[in-house]
Amino acid sequence: MITRLSNYFLRTLREDPSDAEVTSHRLLVRAGYIRRQAPGVFAWLPLGLRVKEKIERIVREEMHNAGAHEVHFPALLPREPYEITGRWEEYGEGLFRLKDRKGSDYLLAPTHEEVFTLLVKDLYNSYKDLPLSIYQIQDKYRDEARPRAGLLRGREFTMKDAYSFDYTDAGLDASYQAQRDAYERIFTRLGLEYVIVKADAGAMGGSKSEEFLHPTPIGEDTFVRSAGGYAANVEAFTTVVPEAIPFDGLAPAEVLPTPDTATIQTLVDAANANHPRPDGRPWTAADTLKNVVLALRYPDGRRELVVVGLPGDREVDQKRAEAAFSPAEVEPANEDDFKANEPGLFDGIAGVYLTKGYIGPWHPQHGQFLGEQAFPDRQNIRYLLDPRVVPGTGWITGANEHGHHVFGLVAGRDFTADGFVEVAEVRDGDPAPNGSGPVELARGMEIGHVFQLGRKYAEALGLKVLDENGKLVTVTMGSYGIGVTRILAIIAELNNDANGLIWPPSVAPFDVHVVATGRDAAVFEAAETVAAALEAAGKDVLFDDRPKVSPGVKFGDAELIGVPTIVIAGRGVADGVVEIWDRRTGVRTPVAISEVAEALA
């Protein structure tokens, strides 16, 4: 088909939109693909719709190849199913909620596990009906706190979400693998390099999960990988736990004055200056146990303080902390929190409680000081440890007295914890948990996510089938998502130059962009001829036939729009020649008018 620019709903813009934070947003708006309607909410113009539909077609074909059936759910859903699974609350402020005229509660669905589960419950009842994989391509809603980066993190966005239903774990493995394979084919067709990383199941509450990340230095996600093939996002990385060390022969703990050492650096300096290690090796931050007070905010509004002890050379990683404490949101304790736990609050304890800068798990007068092992009346603050703090390891840590630390405090001997937690940052060189050597950190963009949900949703909503023996068994599920509009933005983010977009052919809005330059009627006729020949060869042609627009503007628009192949009809027409311009390489090749269609076949 030929689409004529002289009669097309398109305006390219000279200026970048003022609210664009990323390249894809800037270029998609300027080139006339999308327009912003509200923060994180966009309208699709004709060019944008074309690219979106091409991506959707590829996704549909591969879903079909994976044996998945297409359905389509509403965005507006009643509260009840989400209430049953707890997600009505868990989503917190991220969920768009509304009431109808009768006062009933509804939501704009951010994902559809609940209603897919109920649909299958409604229609199926036997193991013979399974396995089943169903999917939709549908507009979803999340009330992001900071909708940003254009389509990369919108509040209304199009997703392909698929769900699998099996009655055995092996069945789920197979369904999961089929979707995972489909994702590999989809990203290959889209020209998107990917890494599959172990992921944290997070709010989905599943048992196994992997993320497809596109590795790129401009990615917002961090992941780790080892030369030996391990890959995980930072949330899912698990620390290799060292062996415990026998207590025998370890010196007793000793409280020493360490004035003005409320930071790790000042503490290490003071320790080396005033309390050198007996064997002469200098103390380092890794010898200290840092105790960080975190505030957890749960979806129901509850707020809990926890203290986490971790080696002093590691920071708390916000994403790992959020994953570890999901569904709670995590923030550093604030001044009010410290104030509320100031000296004198607990009867019978002299000295301080949370003495900022000098917090530790052990108190010189009271022994075990933090966590449920301490005193029953202190159980409102849990004490959790980094997995590296195994029994027998000795630490310099706060003595819970202003200006004092305790040296040689031994885990397992002098203090215990309520549990272990993975909130410490991952670093280059940390050992991969599967023994495949040290990991390195890299950045990427999430382009897909597959989850083994297991039986959580089926159990909550009562989805059971009769197995071969006539026994009711709970179904086990998988959930598989690709953000269609997000992927479009990622492709735009990765394929551009200073002059505009450069689409991969598989998703380009048109196959060829034919440009007629100048005012010479013969040129326009030649361009018509070329466009018609390309159309006859099955190409989708964008034809810049605007009569009164200068060649410079036309070239600028062609570069901005980013159709990968441009054909320019200009002066060469007199000699029967046009130019084929490769948008990506910039190379222009003269070709006889009669041979253009063949050259681009």
Added chain:
Amino acid sequence: MITRLSNYFLRTLREDPSDAEVTSHRLLVRAGYIRRQAPGVFAWLPLGLRVKEKIERIVREEMHNAGAHEVHFPALLPREPYEITGRWEEYGEGLFRLKDRKGSDYLLAPTHEEVFTLLVKDLYNSYKDLPLSIYQIQDKYRDEARPRAGLLRGREFTMKDAYSFDYTDAGLDASYQAQRDAYERIFTRLGLEYVIVKADAGAMGGSKSEEFLHPTPIGEDTFVRSAGGYAANVEAFTTVVPEAIPFDGLAPAEVLPTPDTATIQTLVDAANANHPRPDGRPWTAADTLKNVVLALRYPDGRRELVVVGLPGDREVDQKRAEAAFSPAEVEPANEDDFKANEPGLFDGIAGVYLTKGYIGPWHPQHGQFLGEQAFPDRQNIRYLLDPRVVPGTGWITGANEHGHHVFGLVAGRDFTADGFVEVAEVRDGDPAPNGSGPVELARGMEIGHVFQLGRKYAEALGLKVLDENGKLVTVTMGSYGIGVTRILAIIAELNNDANGLIWPPSVAPFDVHVVATGRDAAVFEAAETVAAALEAAGKDVLFDDRPKVSPGVKFGDAELIGVPTIVIAGRGVADGVVEIWDRRTGVRTPVAISEVAEALA
């Protein structure tokens, strides 16, 4: 392509859904096309999606042929543009409203005039850019008071909405005509007979509007048509106003006792018995002036009482009343309304005010009694008249005294009104307003609606372009809607029999439904051969290859699903023959296996 029922996400149901009020809803649920998620909110199963997409494809093709460009707007939109045009209020409870986490107001759009207007304002600025027609196929939301009839009146529904932009009235006429022509082609391709009727622009606030109605006795809309080619829906029908009559020689009005005559029938009987007409002709209901008290409820919550005087042989038509008083909702005055206007409320007036059953525009002691012409302190109740009540017409009407009516009360002489209003029912035989003879009433279903909006939205939102003389002119717009999911339901409503659906070929989920019956491997092989031959001929085939399902169940499912052509492979296969079963006529024709594809070409 071949779709195998042995591996398809489909369950037909034996029982009708308990909440189904209409045939289409009942059959679409039973045959596995849709599932209800909430009142007026449905999920689309694979069969339903296929039909929906076929309708959408036809609509897209004809929009393309009409020169309209496809875009896609979000459903979630900010309040501001709708606030500016007044529709944030006007939609009243019919609008789904919500707030984001920052407390900003949003709506789920019921229609998109505002944002299309702003988009064009954003991108275009010259008459050279016009005319422009853009459209989308998109999910819309209306919080219907009584979502009912399945997809016929849902709260989430898919619509094609197109908008045209011109800078001259002649341009708007042409754009309107192009869409109107496209609608004719669409309905023809969908096999939907239609009547184009003059419509009331209603809440859209436009200047000219037509509705496409499918005439059917089960339609929920009433329209009128004359043999001479006039057609209008009842809201848009305008009464032919009789000539005024000179007052000269008309007898003075006379108050007469008419005990127990609070209804028109009792009044006519009493008048004939006790106060016969001087010339002996019997009084009829048409001689009486009925005064109906209506309560208008405005979107902003305001409530107003009006009294409407109309010939006693006509009832108030609710739809005409709603159209006349739009955007107010109209309901009969209630007991509280009458109570609030009981005797003694107004100083200086003896007797009663709204004396139920005896209300009239004139009072024996006070003269003009109702409306703004009466007393300044009564201007809170407007008095409006049916257009037939022209000056010089005489009436029997309430005397505002219990048990009394006034006879020979002459309009224009004894009383006047604050205006005229079209709320009286239309009846068979009423004259068409264009002089084309008497009209007859018919029923239909709305399948499309085209509006000339004029400059209302462009004016409110400041959409202007420079004309040929460099002068800024306000753009004039049209709005054109087709309910895709509603049309699907209407097609289902019109095409079925006791056994199930019967799709027109243009929208059937598959072209052919091949059924293999029995357990004979040869039959299944023959069916495979037929399916493959049909696929090779470009047909979309649904193949019932389920191995252990009885022929009766398979036939039942085939009838319920409603693919128009069914091919049955059964015993005849031994003789090289299958049957082609025309779902609509029921006729079964034996055909050689090798000739099926040709027979169905």
